[in-house]
Amino acid sequence: xxxxxxxxxxxxxxxxxxxxxxxxxxxxxxxxxxxxxxxxxxxxxxxxxxxxxxxxxxxxxxxxxxxxxxxxxxxxxxxxxxxxxxxxxxxxxxxxxxxxxxxxxxxxxxxxxxxxxxxxxxxxxxxxxxxxxxxxxxxxxxxxxxxxxxxxxxxxxxxxxxxxxxxxxxxxxxxxxxxxxxxxxxxxxxxxxxxxxxxxxxxxxxxxxxxxxxxxxxxxxxxxxxxxxxxxxxxxxxxxxxxxxxxxxxxxxxxxxxxxxxxxxxxxxxxxxxxxxxxxxxxxxxxxxxxxxxxxxxxxxxxxxxxxxxxxxxxxxxxxxxxxxxxxxxxxxxxxxxxxxxxxxxxxxxxxxx
Numbered sequence: 001x002x003x004x005x006x007x008x009x010x011x012x013x014x015x016x017x018x019x020x021x022x023x024x025x026x027x028x029x030x031x032x033x034x035x036x037x038x039x040x041x042x043x044x045x046x047x048x049x050x051x052x053x054x055x056x057x058x059x060x061x062x063x064x065x066x067x068x069x070x071x072x073x074x075x076x077x078x079x080x081x082x083x084x085x086x087x088x089x090x091x092x093x094x095x096x097x098x099x100x101x102x103x104x105x106x107x108x109x110x111x112x113x114x115x116x117x118x119x120x121x122x123x124x125x126x127x128x129x130x131x132x133x134x135x136x137x138x139x140x141x142x143x144x145x146x147x148x149x150x151x152x153x154x155x156x157x158x159x160x161x162x163x164x165x166x167x168x169x170x171x172x173x174x175x176x177x178x179x180x181x182x183x184x185x186x187x188x189x190x191x192x193x194x195x196x197x198x199x200x201x202x203x204x205x206x207x208x209x210x211x212x213x214x215x216x217x218x219x220x221x222x223x224x225x226x227x228x229x230x231x232x233x234x235x236x237x238x239x240x241x242x243x244x245x246x247x248x249x250x251x252x253x254x255x256x257x258x259x260x261x262x263x264x265x266x267x268x269x270x271x272x273x274x275x276x277x278x279x280x281x282x283x284x285x286x287x288x289x290x291x292x293x294x295x296x297x298x299x300x301x302x303x304x305x306x307x308x309x310x311x312x313x314x315x316x317x318x319x320x321x322x323x324x325x326x327x328x329x330x331x332x333x334x335x336x337x338x339x340x341x342x343x344x345x346x347x348x349x350x351x352x353x354x
Contacts, residue, residue, distance in 0.1 A: 144233025
């Protein structure tokens, strides 16, 4: 059967067999990875939880990893990164919980329009924010907001493994209404050796109140100095935890989703041309800086995330002109192509649909 499929793919070049199979059913594709939404839940204000059935090419994932999700919005393919929240031991059932950000094109689209039957593209899983194969005897998982998804995946995976070590999840949210999976978290917290601690920054209904500090660590996991800590959450939480661990000489025990910024190849002195942001009608001289910086300098607020070409949050359509990738130096002059604003520098006149 595999040889027949390979032969069919060769005969159907240049489009390949997937281009024809998806006309019948998008989930029949053999090489690309797709996922079909089977259930939609809205657990908290501003979030949507999608249960997915992946296609046959899905290889499974390791708890804590992320994947790229691609959806077509108004005829343009948009890609964003999300972490599965489910157990790695249930590869046939993926789950994403996505917060709709104010300027988040894809997150708002999924929050408002996702329904059972929707099919979108997936990448293979990526990332090294994962537990070691030899599970530590003491684990502290710290999360805030939508950062709960990769650490919940870890907690669910450990539960499926009947892990007997000591595990604490310390999760931060504004109020009780902002905590997804509340009932399941309460249930997971009854497992031997497992404790779930909720910290609320705006109300007093949680186990702890206020923002992260040493007192919270002492109450949630007094053994944290001997533990491996995995952290995912908004920047203020990451900064606070990282600072405390650094001051305590525990930085090697703290694991976060770390990215390395690209080495920028900029020639601001040789910049020429003008940049037109078509949707807003804004136009300015090209400064030679990445387009995200130029858009912000022009008073615009395009969606963005990592600012280093990893998360794809700042993807926009370049209608005209050429741009250079600041990481590779490669120049692209195709019309109506998707580019990432944070790593793209104009080469002469450029028009962006932004």
